[in-house]
Amino acid sequence: MSTAMAQTPSSSAASGAATSEPAASATPAFSPLYQQIKGLILQSMQEGEWKPGEAIPSEMELAARFRVSQGTVRKAIDELAAENLVVRRQGKGTYVATHAEQHLQYRFLKLMPDSGDRAGEGPAERTVLECKRVRATAEVARALALRAGDAVVQVRRILSFRGVPTILEDLWLPGTAFKGLSAEQMTGYVGPTYALFEIEFGVRMVRAEEKIRAVGADSAQAALLNVAQASPLLSVERIAYTYNDAPMELRRGLYRTDTHHYRNELS
Amino acid sequence: MSTAMAQTPSSSAASGAATSEPAASATPAFSPLYQQIKGLILQSMQEGEWKPGEAIPSEMELAARFRVSQGTVRKAIDELAAENLVVRRQGKGTYVATHAEQHLQYRFLKLMPDSGDRAGEGPAERTVLECKRVRATAEVARALALRAGDAVVQVRRILSFRGVPTILEDLWLPGTAFKGLSAEQMTGYVGPTYALFEIEFGVRMVRAEEKIRAVGADSAQAALLNVAQASPLLSVERIAYTYNDAPMELRRGLYRTDTHHYRNELS
DNA sequence: CAGTGGTCTAGACCACTGG
DNA sequence: CAGTGGTCTAGACCACTGC
Numbered sequence: 001m002s003t004a005m006a007q008t009p010s011s012s013a014a015s016g017a018a019t020s021e022p023a024a025s026a027t028p029a030f031s032p033l034y035q036q037i038k039g040l041i042l043q044s045m046q047e048g049e050w051k052p053g054e055a056i057p058s059e060m061e062l063a064a065r066f067r068v069s070q071g072t073v074r075k076a077i078d079e080l081a082a083e084n085l086v087v088r089r090q091g092k093g094t095y096v097a098t099h100a101e102q103h104l105q106y107r108f109l110k111l112m113p114d115s116g117d118r119a120g121e122g123p124a125e126r127t128v129l130e131c132k133r134v135r136a137t138a139e140v141a142r143a144l145a146l147r148a149g150d151a152v153v154q155v156r157r158i159l160s161f162r163g164v165p166t167i168l169e170d171l172w173l174p175g176t177a178f179k180g181l182s183a184e185q186m187t188g189y190v191g192p193t194y195a196l197f198e199i200e201f202g203v204r205m206v207r208a209e210e211k212i213r214a215v216g217a218d219s220a221q222a223a224l225l226n227v228a229q230a231s232p233l234l235s236v237e238r239i240a241y242t243y244n245d246a247p248m249e250l251r252r253g254l255y256r257t258d259t260h261h262y263r264n265e266l267s
Numbered sequence: 268m269s270t271a272m273a274q275t276p277s278s279s280a281a282s283g284a285a286t287s288e289p290a291a292s293a294t295p296a297f298s299p300l301y302q303q304i305k306g307l308i309l310q311s312m313q314e315g316e317w318k319p320g321e322a323i324p325s326e327m328e329l330a331a332r333f334r335v336s337q338g339t340v341r342k343a344i345d346e347l348a349a350e351n352l353v354v355r356r357q358g359k360g361t362y363v364a365t366h367a368e369q370h371l372q373y374r375f376l377k378l379m380p381d382s383g384d385r386a387g388e389g390p391a392e393r394t395v396l397e398c399k400r401v402r403a404t405a406e407v408a409r410a411l412a413l414r415a416g417d418a419v420v421q422v423r424r425i426l427s428f429r430g431v432p433t434i435l436e437d438l439w440l441p442g443t444a445f446k447g448l449s450a451e452q453m454t455g456y457v458g459p460t461y462a463l464f465e466i467e468f469g470v471r472m473v474r475a476e477e478k479i480r481a482v483g484a485d486s487a488q489a490a491l492l493n494v495a496q497a498s499p500l501l502s503v504e505r506i507a508y509t510y511n512d513a514p515m516e517l518r519r520g521l522y523r524t525d526t527h528h529y530r531n532e533l534s
Numbered sequence: 535c536a537g538t539g540g541t542c543t544a545g546a547c548c549a550c551t552g553g
Numbered sequence: 554c555a556g557t558g559g560t561c562t563a564g565a566c567c568a569c570t571g572c
Contacts, residue, residue: 356551
């Protein structure tokens with residue numbers, strides 16, 4: 001699996017060399033060893049040393065590589081696991097999380113059928129209405145941390161369940177990272193769209209923020225979703241981020257909530 | 268538990284560590300020591316040994332009490348902290364979480380002003396329209412795990428921000444636990460409603476589930492929220508639970524989302 | 535069986551809080 | 554200063570997976 005392990009530039013992590021930095025930069029920043037280790041593991045994941053779905057080295061190996069105890073590596077991995085960046089499997093190893101896994105499939109889609117059984121509904125049927133390169137509007141540029149006018153890929157599609165159109169959504173993706181994304185690709189790919197992004201473009205979405213509103217369907221939207229004009233719909237605006245908190249997708253969804261609901265758990 | 272080793276008094280931690288309590292025993296399943304400790308701490312919180320806002324014993328004290336190492340207690344508390352049941356403060360101690368704290372105030376209210384600054388908005392102004400004892404409908408009974416016809420307290424109120432009515436909500440609470448709840452109490456109390464529930468009725472909400480939909484305002488709702496009839500509103504149905512996963516509140520909110528939005532973070 | 539993650543211990547030291 | 558939570562280590566053993 002992992003190739004060479006010599007590549008550990010800051011493996012000075014050895015003897016608690018945490019603190020003493022040149023006082024020049026006003027950063028008294030003390031960060032615990034395990035946080036530094038976490039950062040190094042994260043960095044290796046970003047750089048593709050271990051790809052989504054692959055196993056990372058065992059705790060023992062990582063402890064040796066970073067010259068720390070297994071417990072310290074463990075705490076670093078604990079945090080990565082808590083953030084869903086990594087999945088632990090007892091007796092097997094620790095794996096880089098991926099959207100291409102059955103049980104983690106719809107991690108970002110909180111819409112559930114009122115019956116509560118999403119599995120019984122089968123996979124969503126996708127209809128791609130549009131997939132084109134355009135220039136970013138000011139708004140899209142702001143959301144994606146681009147400049148207005150930069151190239152973006154815009155996708156419009158409908159998701160249906162049991163043949164009933166339920167979600168109408170528009171996606172905007174940075175043009176450079178998603179060069180070559182086509183309607184055929186988005187239609188034909190079997191599995192979650194985010195898995196396609198991982199596999200074809202090497203972009204893994206790690207977290208997302210959503211702003212939810214109730215809106216009335218305009219005539220075009222109503223026609224596409226097969227509801228009456230002005231019907232109340234759930235508007236879900238999502239910004240999804242990759243590893244560095246870099247925004248990589250803006251998505252605006254309109255959800256029908258006559259047969260489904262958005263489910264959220266608070267704690 | 269399996270170890271028979273002298274250094275691993277796991278059984279004594281589970282049963283013998285019950286110190287003064289009756290030790291509900293009947294601990295059937297096998298679970299790690301730290302999970303058992305977590306359960307015991309939880310139990311003490313439920314029983315009111317330490318009340319919301321108070322400090323629980325130090326890790327060392329708990330370790331002695333349960334006859335386990337500090338590390339094991341630490342892992343138990345780590346989980347409780349991750350579930351927001353407890354708050355750690357370095358150098359001071361570990362405290363039972365409470366809704367009566369400034370920075371944890373609106374833990375269950377995800378509606379944000381579009382400006383993003385909820386603090387700048389000031390506290391919500393509450394108008395209680397109704398607070399009465401009624402008999403549970405089948406639906407309310409199901410949500411609260413009661414029997415249809417059982418007594419419940421029903422509250423209807425409006426929350427306004429900067430004088431603008433923004434949320435219309437109905438609450439249903441089990442009649443036995445909330446005997447004596449009055450409109451004056453709900454109006455006059457300074458602080459989150461959940462803090463009032465904690466202090467006056469000893470009921471602490473620990474987690475909640477929400478089902479969100481887009482709906483159109485009927486004429487009565489429209490009048491109360493000062494919007495046009497059929498305006499799209501966010502319908503938020505919440506069931507809040509106490510310690511034992513016992514449902515203690517059903518709440519149906521209608522949120523205006525023309526100036527606010529429901530903010531959610533996915534990971 | 536060997537190798538992985540998971541639990542538990544014991545002890546050391548660090549960082550923060552308050553009197 | 555003493556007491557708290559926070560970090561780190563080293564070593565032991567347990568539970569699970571696969572060969």
